[in-house]
Amino acid sequence: MSIGVAAHIHAASEGGPRYEKFMSPEQRAHISNGIWLCQSCSKLIDVDPARYTVGVLKNWKKQAEAEALAQIEAGRILQTRVTQLTETVEHDEKLDLDIAGDYFVAAASDIRNAAARMALALHEDRPVRVLCNYPEFDKIKPIDDGSVPGAFDSVKLAAYRKEKAAKGRRIAAAIELAFSKACFEPWSLYLQDLDDWYLLLQGIPRAFTADRTTGTVEKLAVWRTDEPAIQTSIRLTEAEVRDVLATTGLAKMDYLAFGAGWRSPDELSKNLILDKVIPNILRALTTSEIGRRPELSQIVNLPSWHIGRD
Numbered sequence: 001m002s003i004g005v006a007a008h009i010h011a012a013s014e015g016g017p018r019y020e021k022f023m024s025p026e027q028r029a030h031i032s033n034g035i036w037l038c039q040s041c042s043k044l045i046d047v048d049p050a051r052y053t054v055g056v057l058k059n060w061k062k063q064a065e066a067e068a069l070a071q072i073e074a075g076r077i078l079q080t081r082v083t084q085l086t087e088t089v090e091h092d093e094k095l096d097l098d099i100a101g102d103y104f105v106a107a108a109s110d111i112r113n114a115a116a117r118m119a120l121a122l123h124e125d126r127p128v129r130v131l132c133n134y135p136e137f138d139k140i141k142p143i144d145d146g147s148v149p150g151a152f153d154s155v156k157l158a159a160y161r162k163e164k165a166a167k168g169r170r171i172a173a174a175i176e177l178a179f180s181k182a183c184f185e186p187w188s189l190y191l192q193d194l195d196d197w198y199l200l201l202q203g204i205p206r207a208f209t210a211d212r213t214t215g216t217v218e219k220l221a222v223w224r225t226d227e228p229a230i231q232t233s234i235r236l237t238e239a240e241v242r243d244v245l246a247t248t249g250l251a252k253m254d255y256l257a258f259g260a261g262w263r264s265p266d267e268l269s270k271n272l273i274l275d276k277v278i279p280n281i282l283r284a285l286t287t288s289e290i291g292r293r294p295e296l297s298q299i300v301n302l303p304s305w306h307i308g309r310d
Contacts, residue, residue, distance in 0.1 A: 007042040009033050009057045017049035018057075035061045063303040066266065069189065096131050097175075099168065103205055105135070108198075115197035118179040128179040132168035132205075134161075167208055174204050174282040186301040187278065190270050199274040207279035217241060218253055219310035222265055222277060226304060228293070232284040233310045234276040243269050256309040266302040273302070281305070 011019040012028050027033060035057055037045070045052040095114050098105045106114075118128045177183055178200060184191065191197055216235035223231035236244065241253060247269050250256065256263060265277045281300060284290075293299065 003039050004036050005039055005042045006034050007037050007045065009035055009054055009061075017046045017052075018054050036064075059303070062264070063301065066189075066303045067186065067301060095129070096133055097172075098133050098135050099171065099205055104202065111201060112194060112198045115201045116194055118175075118201075119191075119194065119197050122179050122181065122184055125181075128176050130172040130175045132172045132175075134164045134168060170283075170286050171205050171208055173286040174207070174279070175201065177286060178204065178278070178282055182296040183282075183300050186297050190273050190278070196270070196274055199271065200278060203275040203279040204282060207276075207283040220244065220256070221308050221310035222280060222305055223308075224299070224305050228290050228299065230281075230284050230288075230290065230299075232280045234280050236276075240272060240276070243272055247272075253309050256307065263307045264303050265305050265307050268307070277302075 008016070008028070009018060010023055010028060010033055011017050013019070014021070023033075045057060095117065097114060104111050118130075121128050191200065217238050218236040218241050219233050220236055221231065221233050223229070244250075244256075245252070248256070248263060248267050265273060268277060285296075285300070290296075290299065298304065
C-alpha cells in the first residue's frame with residue numbers, strides 16, 4: 001500500500017504556495033520541482049508555506065534521496081569490494097595500532113591491511129575492537145636531577161602518559177565508530193574501495209591533534225542545527241581551499257557564510273570528506289555521549305550537516 005503523493009515545490013499555478021512567476025511551464029512540471037511526500041505532509045507544506053520554504057523542501061528531498069541511495073548501496077558495496085579479502089585477511093577483529101604524536105607509525109601496507117581487516121569485520125557483522133598504543137612511552141625515561149631543563153620528572157611523565165592514553169582511547173573509539181554499521185550505511189557512498197577506507201583511517205588520528213597542520217590558511221566550520229546540535233571545524237591548506245571553491249562553485253571563501261542550510265559537506269570532494277570532514281565529525285561524536293545514540297545513522301548523514309567559513 002502506498003500513501004505517497006507527488007507534490008510541487010514551486011506551485012504549478014499562480015497564487016499557489018511558493019509560486020515562482022519566472023519559471024516556465026516545463027520547469028514547473030520537471031522532476032526537479034517535485035518532491036515525493038506522504039498525504040499528510042503534502043497538505044502540510046501547502047497550508048503553511050512560510051514555514052515550509054523552498055529551501056526546506058529541497059533539503060528534505062536531498063536528504064531523503066541520499067539516505068535511500070545509501071541504503072541501496074550499503075550491502076552491494078561491501079559485497080563487491082570486500083569479500084575478496086576473505087581468504088587473505090585474518091579473521092581477527094581486535095587490532096593494535098601504534099601512534100607517535102598524532103600519526104600512525106606503521107608502514108602504509110600495514111595500515112591498509114588494518115583497514116581491510118576492519119572492513120571485512122564490518123561485512124561479516126563482527127564488532128571492531130581497536131587499541132591505540134604509544135610505543136614512545138618505553139623510550140622515555142624520567143630525569144629527576146634537574147640537569148636537563150624541561151625534562152620529564154616522574155610526576156610529569158605519569159601525567160603525560162595518562163593524557164596520551166586517554167587520547168589513544170578516544171582515537172580507538174572513533175575508529176570503532178567509523179567501522180560500525182550505523183556509520184557505514186550513511187557514508188557508504190564515500191567508502192567504495194580500500195583506498196577510501198585507508199584514507200579515512202589515516203585521517204582519524206590527525207583529527208585529534210591540536211593545530212599542528214603546517215600550511216593551514218582557513219578554518220571551515222562543520223555543524224548541525226537539528227538536535228542534537230554538534231559543531232566542529234577543520235583546517236584547510238591552500239590546495240584544500242581551492243578544492244572547496246571548485247566543488248562548491250563559489251568564487252571565494254567569504255561567500256561561505258555561517259548560516260544554517262547554506263551548504264552541505266557532501267558538496268565537498270570525496271578526499272576532503274574522508275580525510276578531514278568525517279574524522280572531525282567522529283572526534284566530536286566520541287568526545288560526547290552522542291556516538292552511542294540509537295539514531296546515530298541519521299545524525300551522521302552528511303546532508304543533515306552544514307559547512308561555513310569559521
